[in-house]
Amino acid sequence: MGVHATKVVLLAAIAISFIVSLFQSQINPYFLQIIIYIGINIILATSLNLINGYAGQFSLGHAGFMALGGYTGAVVSTTLGATPGGSSAVIILPLALVLGGIVAALAGLLVGIPSLRLRGDYLAITTLGFGEIIRVVIQNLDFLGGARGFTGIPKLTNFFWVFSVVSITVFVISNLVNSSYGKGFLAVRDDEIAAQAMGINTTKYKVVAFVTGAFFAGVAGGLYAHFVSYINPQQFSFIRSIEIVVMVIVGGMGNTPGVIIAAALLTILPEALRPIAEYRMVIYSLSLVIIMITRPQGLFGRELSLRSLLGRLRKQAMPV
């Protein structure tokens, strides 16, 4: 692989996203919606995979970061008065997405701090609580529409934006974990005591994982808000966080291609099951149970299973 190979792939992916978006109006709106959701879920799942899969921290707060990005983005674009199709959207949407990402990243910094001391299930519960706090706070903020939700967000998100962000997210996270610097995340996951003894500032790595993961979740929230044009706090409950965690576990923790495929499959599955209405969620849940029993390491990942992660967390407590 040449030195610039990954950059070429990134640019090609963005170019293809652009070309496809030119024909977006020809795509059946229902299919388009599913495709957009797949893209958004890929961003959410691959970014959570950095925290849960690569850095080995169990976060259950991704929906909270997504909410922060969604609401921030909505405030930015409505304040600046962007209109769909208007040329200003080309500047306003990226601005809204980046600001949403930054607000979520700052929140990630806040959650990263308890993660310095907590591990495993304690961290999971803390982050879950954090996500719920964000939701409840938004619910009580009138200027964000409170429980009624935020309406009138310009529909700026299209195929191009979603899949450009997907490409950037995958590019950034793959580069990160494949670099020498990024090996620090894996070291933190595998054995914190050994990592520290080799000079790794484990605290800093955990925070970097949280902040980076939260940033992309925030951007995904912004894309979502500008696609559905109406958001409310219920859309970002902990159920949403769990859905994203499930995508990571099914794809294989620490396995980016696996997580991408799982995000796509698990977005399509409930839709594909729609004809059998009332059994839909039963079958969806049942498939998850079967996958976890037969392939605890995830559908694609031999990288790291939930079981071995728990084993490792126990090992951390072992005498030095």
Added chain:
Amino acid sequence: MNSAPGNILELKACGINFGGLTAVSALEVAIGRRDLLGMIGPNGAGKTTVFNMITGVYQPTKGSVLFDGRNIVGLKPYQIAGLGIGRTFQNIRLFPSLTVYENIQVSLVKTLRHGFSHSTLQLPRFHEEERAVRASIVELLEIFNLTHVMNERATSLPYGDQRRTEIVRALATKPQLLLLDEPAAGMNATEKVELMRLIRLVKERFDIAILLIEHDMKVVMGICERIIVLDYGIKIAEGPPEAIRNNLSVIEAYLGEQAA
């Protein structure tokens, strides 16, 4: 560089309690810049605890730890590693999901001048630095004959190779002082001979001080210039191998262990 006078490490009146248990007390140790110092003692004597106090895993409850003349008590383990103390673990702690190559790569993270932004955006300096990292890992692996297994999962190697990989990983942090905790444990006779050769090689080639905990008397007596004996957290003897071998209180401490 290493010719500066003074000791690389000094423990002064070092002690630590775990609840009611005094694991180590009033310990005085001085290690010169090129010393190969052995530390022996019966099970539970406090040897590993000494390593943990030096590396910041535990805070001594009394006394000070001077590294290169500076008190390092209170620094975090990663900071102490950064100053130049490398270690291995009694229960091997290689990173289980990483290859031999990647295990060593982790040790080089602290030497990187470019971090997050260079790695994610792959700026020009990034590739330059990654090439340098690769070159130094391969060089280390060649010295220790581990090139043929570099892409294997470290924990899938035979026990002896895992111990060697752990030593190489510690060396990759470019320490001035290397702490080895029972490197011969679990090795067969041939591997032990090979280990002794390797430790001598490390000392000569890297020009560093080594503190070696080891139960195998052949190994300790064979390579150490000086030996410290711990018993119940107290230093009961110190001297060259011959003197230690004939020291009465040392013999008693070990006999006591056999009787128990």
